[in-house]
Amino acid sequence: MKRSKCTAARSKRGLTNSGRDGMHKKLRFKFIALSAPALIGFAEFYILPFIRSIAYAFTGGGLEKRFVGFENFIAVAENGYFRLALKNTALFSLIGVITVTTLAIILSFGLAGISEKALWIKAAFIAPYILPSASTVLIWQAVFDSNAYFSLTRSETWGGFFAVLPLYLLFIWKNVGIDIIILTAAISSVPREIYEAAALDGAGPKALRFKITLPMISPTVLFVALLSFVNSLKIFRESYLYYKTNYPPDSAYMLQNYMNNHFYKLNYENLSAAAVMFTLFVGVAIAAAWIISERSSKR
């Protein structure tokens, strides 16, 4: 009797369910219908306008709109400021993300090592993230407000580096806290038994960290890097407040400065072309990262 019930239940399962693909058609439809508001909004505010701005990028000639082919793209690509901005932004994102993520991993390991009572420190790290940008910038202006530092930024070879350095420090200081919160949560979720088993096998604290914790939390590390990347593209506000102008020193001139300036010049065709090109760059970068992560997870 008991057995037949069991097989009945199993056959019922077999009918309705065979993993992800077997979800009832009706139920699938219901879930997709529930997703409709988000999809419609996304289409209305992101996809359709983006298609329109692609169209913009191919038109020109002032009021009488006509098709100009790749003219706008070529103009943008040949613009020295666009190139400078692209280079600076790529550099800033790359260095900024690597530094802030590495630092967050190191600090999170350290925090996991000290007792639970010191949790207020973790809360302290998040403080710069929630501070209004204006006050954040004021502090850093005070730090770098000296004639000695000013003359450094004027020096021939390293002037550019020193001019943009405060922006890097500001970025790291502001974003390391949110990364630490996420990473420490991930570290604490690694099951204790794994450490115990590895310790029995003779693994030292160093091996535990690099051979167990780090691989276990690697998806979280990837997410933290992604979040830092998004935030690295938001540095414009701090830059604007710090340098007090839309035209910062050359080494700190980012894509966001370029786009902002062209928006206020009502130079929409040029701006659309720049935005489309930038989206393409980011799209290719993500696709590459995606393919790499899919391949490495298959291994």
Place this chain on the structure above:
Amino acid sequence: MKTRVLKAFYALLGAFFLLASAALIIKSLIYNGGPSLLEYWELFTVDHAFFGYFWNSVFYSAAITAVSIAISLPLGFAFAKIRFKGSKALFYAYLLAALLPFQATLLPNYICLKSLNMLNTPLALTLPMMFSPLAVFLDRQFALSVPDELIDSARLETSSALRILRHAVWPHIKPGAAALAALIFCESWNTVEQALIFAMDNPGIYPLSVRLSDLPENVSGAGGATYMFPIFALFLILRKPLESPESGEIWGTK
């Protein structure tokens, strides 16, 4: 001994990170060279516009957070657990949109709001952010961590998609959703550029974040401290789910 040194090091570092906030709060508590609450008194009573902007911010951020959490959940779940035609391409579009800086989506959004006649209305400051691609992206990550068995057993009980989301999926992803809510609230609380551009001709509806820098010098400390307060309170409220191991599990799902 070693942990003590480590602790001291972290305490110092933490203090360094707290420095700016502490300086702001201390400044707000000093008036005419002595400690007092007069700065707050003056901010709240003399400059009446302050509360208007404050409540603008509260209203926008709360609306954006609530709506985006609610509408992104089913889609995130669908991305994680249902295979449908074009889901991979669509998800890629979401990921791309989530990673683009505001300046790249500025013009598309502006064109759209203009054609809908929404510029200079509160809708312009809330609607585009309600469809946050980041929320959908994260909800998918969270939903991936929900075991298939849990959903299957819920499906034996009910055929309502809403009930499955509410009773099987939601309890599981709650810590993640709390973190997401904190992120979205923080982001919308801090918007400056969007408001400046989308509400250019109607400064009355600006959020506090835009007005903060216009505050007169003698009340700017109190203004900044009050501005920080809601976010600080939010993090205190959400601290438990944010720091729990469960949330760690959720963040880490691939």
